[in-house]
Amino acid sequence: MNNFSIYLPTKIKFGKGTINKLSKLVEGNYKKVLIHYGGGSIKKSGLYDEVVDELKKAGAQIYELGGVKPNPRLSLVREGIELVKKEGIDLILAVGGGSAIDSSKAIALGAVADVDVWDFYLGKERPKRALPVGVVLTYPATGSEASMGSVITNEEEGLKLSVNDDMIRPTFAIMDPTYTLTLPKDLTFAGISDILSHILERYFTNTPNVDLTDHLCEATMKSVIKNARILNENLDDYNARAEIMLAGTIAHNGILGLGREEDWASHNIGHQLSALYGTTHGVTLSIIFPAWMKYVYLDNLDRFNQFAINVFGISDAGSSKEIVALEGIKAYEEFLKEVGLPTSFEEANLPSDRLEEMAQKAVIKGKLGGLKKLDVEDIIKIYELAL
């Protein structure tokens, strides 16, 4: 086990009706609140009105900035930063999923920085401070509600980059699984692909002696797969929705990676599909992860063997480690197909003519990966395995 630091300051209020905790979280702490959200769904569902009522109860002055898109854009972040600076806003309240949260985190960074906010994403500058971010979560996927990460797309440059810093962990998150009952099938499972990928990025490591976190990763993956299958039969199952929502937070708040070198190649390889083609984040991961697995499994056969046995219950009786490992990869790919997720460029109707360009962009901060270090050539081969 490697040395590690962890700090999880997000106050989580989880369950039916917990929106009624919002006023108490805000009252006396924040005076001017920016509601930052995506499209009109939170207005249609009535959630927007509930949020406004709670903020009024807390005596807060309310500002709003909608229009966050999936793969949130730098241009809107800049607009938010201007607004926050001009009005002296002291809490950014993301109402939505990972896009609204990541955009809020970027605004929270940029509004109190002396440098341009994109410099943090380029890795040119380290954040020194940030405004607090609150969350009302409507879509479990990115884990951003309690994570240290924010991913933003610079649409002019076709770049999708991330910042990771404890400073941008949300100060609170309200998580009511009932908000997720109306999510359509494709978004539900794209979110689940994202959740599983956050675990896989931590699980596939060369760090030895990480027994406890290995088993915690396996436990979470098994529970996500089981509850995904329940939702595949019935999207209205509250209990399965709740398990998935909680798993989304556990998958990415840092606990499952304690003391482990993490990988994150697949995320970065997938980001390029979003940046160029606007592909849903979770879909990029259902396309890239099986290909990544096929490309790297011989670099840590024991771990891929353990994955097959402990997550998918594949028997190792009479089989070689390699055969068991390949069966595990196949089981994961089949699970993704079973819930309707694309596992190739072809299934997602993506063109295959810009692989090198994407691979070049993927390594803009350096080589990718922990389990295996990947350069441009490796990444092109992974894209090719995913065609």
Added chain:
Amino acid sequence: MNNFSIYLPTKIKFGKGTINKLSKLVEGNYKKVLIHYGGGSIKKSGLYDEVVDELKKAGAQIYELGGVKPNPRLSLVREGIELVKKEGIDLILAVGGGSAIDSSKAIALGAVADVDVWDFYLGKERPKRALPVGVVLTYPATGSEASMGSVITNEEEGLKLSVNDDMIRPTFAIMDPTYTLTLPKDLTFAGISDILSHILERYFTNTPNVDLTDHLCEATMKSVIKNARILNENLDDYNARAEIMLAGTIAHNGILGLGREEDWASHNIGHQLSALYGTTHGVTLSIIFPAWMKYVYLDNLDRFNQFAINVFGISDAGSSKEIVALEGIKAYEEFLKEVGLPTSFEEANLPSDRLEEMAQKAVIKGKLGGLKKLDVEDIIKIYELAL
């Protein structure tokens, strides 16, 4: 899954040499630090000097109060409160295990309260604020380094009672597994009994639909049992020590109980043995937990069946649920014996003539338990099963 709140603000620095993070954690944040500890072992080992060096580097004024005993006493807490008030101390730094931490938490509560500190433990008053507590952990067991609990013994009244409040979660914890390499066998496994008990108190619930936390509990128990067996062969194994230390925190920081009604009868039944006879906390649990299991298993046979299968790998082929459940209980008891822990009054040389008195004291705050509500008669029967 039930609704829940969780807040885990403890900054954890884990691994070899992380004591060198202490000065940075203190500098600029605290001016007057009370080092609160037990006997001379931290002086002999050199840890005390390292702590003092770090605090000096941070420019802090240093006070000290040693003499914390296992099952920490109210009388020393009162002494600490006086000292902290008189000197205007602003950080209580526990250097040791759960006793030093729980005593520090009590001082942190009492030093800024308008009421007597024992009223919090009696449940007469709710804490309104507390001084910050820092931790340098030397003994993994109680999970107090990141938990919301503090257990104090009022030696005059023979009462051992707890407070649970987010306010007393430590602000930081330095956790270096190398400090635990010199722990003798009996203390090592008493700690492990405590860690497993924290998981069992959460695992044995009647709350339905808690799939993810079920599997997280099972994963943690399996890892603790596996690494305990490694330590039973070789107490010097750093990796196993590290797994146990991390598991001790995970077992009791609240994550494994998210959305579950918890039990806690066995802890309270065991506390009476410590209060009367000074029995080591983890030993009270190795005596009481198997007896509690035997008394209540028919009240949730499915759960005891799941415990047997998922934690101990007991096969359910051709066996009744009851037989499988009983085999699980037996496997747990045998594990405790295997690592040298007493599982009865007799093995711990405890007298059996004050069972009713202990049972009466156990229910001083009301009936015990979540899975099954226990009154005085029930508790006497559990003591009898443990004789």
